[in-house]
Amino acid sequence: MVADKQRIREKVWKRLEEEKAGRFPFPLKGRIPNFKGAERAALRVTELEAYSSARTVKVNPDAPQLPLRARILKDGKTLLIPTPRLKAGFIRIRPEAVPRGEERKAASLSHMKTYGSVLPLDRIPRIDLIVVGSVALHRDGRRLGKGEGYADREYAILRELGNPGVPVVSTVHSLQLVEDEIPVEPHDLTVDWIATEDELFPTHSPHPKPAGLDWERVSDQEKEKMPVLREIEELTRK
Numbered sequence: 001m002v003a004d005k006q007r008i009r010e011k012v013w014k015r016l017e018e019e020k021a022g023r024f025p026f027p028l029k030g031r032i033p034n035f036k037g038a039e040r041a042a043l044r045v046t047e048l049e050a051y052s053s054a055r056t057v058k059v060n061p062d063a064p065q066l067p068l069r070a071r072i073l074k075d076g077k078t079l080l081i082p083t084p085r086l087k088a089g090f091i092r093i094r095p096e097a098v099p100r101g102e103e104r105k106a107a108s109l110s111h112m113k114t115y116g117s118v119l120p121l122d123r124i125p126r127i128d129l130i131v132v133g134s135v136a137l138h139r140d141g142r143r144l145g146k147g148e149g150y151a152d153r154e155y156a157i158l159r160e161l162g163n164p165g166v167p168v169v170s171t172v173h174s175l176q177l178v179e180d181e182i183p184v185e186p187h188d189l190t191v192d193w194i195a196t197e198d199e200l201f202p203t204h205s206p207h208p209k210p211a212g213l214d215w216e217r218v219s220d221q222e223k224e225k226m227p228v229l230r231e232i233e234e235l236t237r238k
Contacts, residue, residue, distance in 0.1 A: 005144055008180045012136045015175050022173075025063060031146055032062040032133035035173035037197025042068035042171060044200040045131065046075070048193060050167045054128035056080055058090075058158070060151060061109050062133040065171060069107035073098050080119075080127060081112055082154050086226050090124060091116040121231050127163050130155065132191065134170045141190040141205025142182040143170065152189045153226075156210040160232055165209060169193040187214055 013029040016022040023034050045051055045068055058080040059069045072079045079093045093116035098106040106115035132151040136144040145151050159165065168189065174196040184190070190205045213232065223229045 004181075004183055006147065008178060008182060009135045009144055009147065011180075012176050012178065016173065019175055021175050032060070032064060032135060033173075033176075034063040035176075035197075037173060038064045038171065039067045040197045041173075041195045042071055044195040045169055045171060045193075046071060047200060048129075048167075048169065050129050050169075050193075056125050056127050057129045057131065058082070058127045058154075059131040060133045061112070065131060065133055066104065066107060068131060068171060070104040073103040073107060078125070079107065079116075080124070081107075081116070082150070083118070084109070085148075086150060086154065086157075086228050088118050089121060089228050089231075090119050092119050092125070121161060121228060121235060124158070124161060124163075127158060128166055130158075130166060130168045132168060132170050132189065134172050134176065134191075136176055136178045136180075136182065137170060137172055137191065137194055138178060138180070138182050139194070139201070139203060141192065141194075141203030141207060142184055143189060143191055144182055149187075152187050152210065153213075155189045156187065156213045157228065157232060159210060160212040160236060165211075167192045168209070169195060171195045174198050186210070187217060 016028050016033055021036050022028040023036055056078040057072050059065050061081050069079055073095050076095045081091045091112050098115050105111050134143050135146055168191045170191045184207050187210055190207045193202055
């Protein structure tokens with residue numbers, strides 16, 4: 001199963017390179033690939049009713065989602081960004097803390113801590129919409145990230161902390177849409193909407209999302225690498 005997923009990732013990275021659809025940072029391989037048309041894909045997300053009504057939006061910190069993170073702040077919404085590898089939990093950036101014209105800078109990986117603050121897990125606000133990056137997507141909502149499982153784990157953490165199930169959207173280049181049979185395991189996160197440079201469409205995914213953390217799958221080694229897991233374990237015990 002792992003081999004099947006990696007084969008699909010490799011195919012997509014290669015396709016983006018051959019079609020010259022990717023953009024900085026390079027190489028595209030091994031990461032959530034940035035792509036030409038990311039701004040158009042971001043704009044399509046703003047067409048969603050779930051976006052219009054959202055007050056707080058969680059978005060991954062990768063390069064292709066930077067235009068959407070900036071737009072969220074411009075639209076007066078609170079932005080929640082997981083720190084890389086979740087080592088410091090989540091950063092909240094309030095729109096009132098960002099001077100007009102500095103939204104893109106504030107939403108960037110290198111400056112988000114300057115404009116925002118790290119939130120204790122017990123103070124994370126209700127999140128109304130979740131945006132994830134992807135390497136490959138099937139039109140029925142099945143998703144592949146870069147293989148480290150952080151988006152899946154972050155969603156499960158938020159559910160574990162009491163956030164209700166909310167819509168999940170991903171922005172990708174149309175070349176990242178695949179017809180391959182992407183394997184789905186119980187901990188895998190699927191998406192409800194897909195936005196590309198050309199279209200926005202619902203997936204009507206039949207696959208359930210994680211309702212929380214599967215503690216049997218969380219090793220002591222993972223708790224060392226991601227201290228937030230120990231914090232959550234303690235919070236849930238209380």
